[in-house]
Amino acid sequence: MRMRKKKWARPEIESSNFFINNPIENRGKWHDYFENTAPIHLELGCGKGNFISKLAHKNKGINYIAIDMIDDMLGYACRKVKEEYGDKTIENVAILAYDIERILDVFDENDTIDRIYINFCNPWPRPKHRKRRLTHTRQLEKYKVFLADDGEIHFKTDDDGLYKDTLEYLQESGFEIIENIEDLEKANDTENIVTEHEQMFMNDGIKIKKIIAKKK
Ligand SMILES: C[S@@+](CC[C@H](N)C(=O)[O-])C[C@H]1O[C@@H](n2cnc3c(N)ncnc32)[C@H](O)[C@@H]1O
Known part of the structure; x- marks a missing residue:
């Protein structure tokens, strides 16, 4: 609707x-x-x-x-x-x-931005639309222009395909993966701030995935 x-x-x-x-x-x-x-x-x-x-x-x-x-x-x-x-x-x-x-x-x-958060961006599952993903290498190359050296990207998603592909996009763009969590609830991160979409997916029992990557 x-x-x-x-x-x-x-x-x-x-x-x-x-x-x-x-x-x-x-x-x-x-x-x-x-x-x-x-x-x-x-x-x-x-x-x-x-x-x-x-x-x-x-x-x-x-x-x-x-x-x-x-x-x-x-x-x-x-x-x-x-x-x-x-x-x-x-x-x-x-x-x-x-x-x-x-x-x-x-x-x-x-x-010189020190950190970028990307939370539950649209997964664009169809191959011809993947370039629109906010974590696609095409976007990561743009973020690298203004991200400080050692600057970080903090990414959360419910979507398994986007999660796996994002790990690849980050590595392809030369980022170092410093944290990779497949079930955020289990990880018991007391500092985590739950977004609107995160709450919705948690209510449905979907595991939240989180990646922290550093610009090398
Ligand atoms: C699925 S929602 C997630 C919202 C929030 N981060 C959360 O976790 O609840 C994705 C958001 O990204 C915004 N968005 C998607 N593509 C964008 C773009 N190219 N430029 C600016 N905003 C965009 C949408 O308008 C929407 O509010």
């Missing part, structure tokens, strides 16, 4: 002072945007924002940028961040609307 478009989303996003309407303007200058030299972590395909809101609130010494291309998702993400922070000033979060396939319009090598 198609979700009805949320009319409130665009006005609400635009009235959020941590939403960046024209992110291209900050290309190469994201540290200046945050007005500090703290590390920057990026979430690609943030969806409704449970993950980024909780993570950023917990780690005030890190700057977080979350990207999605669907206004409705970003509307929920902005709400979530505001809810999580309550009366506190939101200084370490930026939310952007952009197509991640064109991520090099928004970041360049001067941005």
Whole structure:
């Protein structure tokens, strides 16, 4: 069933002072945007924002940028961040609307991003669509441009095919696999922040797979 478009989303996003309407303007200058030299972590395909809101609130010494291309998702993400922070000033979060396939319009090598989170991206199972995967080598080569040396990609998925292929894509692109977990629930990771999709898959008893890879 198609979700009805949320009319409130665009006005609400635009009235959020941590939403960046024209992110291209900050290309190469994201540290200046945050007005500090703290590390920057990026979430690609943030969806409704449970993950980024909780993570950023917990780690005030890190700057977080979350990207999605669907206004409705970003509307929920902005709400979530505001809810999580309550009366506190939101200084370490930026939310952007952009197509991640064109991520090099928004970041360049001067941005030195320390970590990228990719949670439950679309598995695009049909061979002719696989290039659209956010973990495909075509995308990884783009991320390498702005990922710091020793920078990490943290990836979670429910999908076995995407998980196996992502291990290959990462190695093909010269990343070192530093963690490879086939059942996150069993691994008992107390720091894990559950995303909206993760909760849905866990409710269905599907094992969550996680990979951490480092840029060599
Ligand atoms: C399956 S949802 C997962 C959302 C969230 N990470 C979670 O775990 O609940 C994938 C999200 O990625 C976004 N997305 C997919 N491809 C994208 C692209 N090329 N650029 C920006 N966002 C994208 C979608 O809009 C969607 O919100």
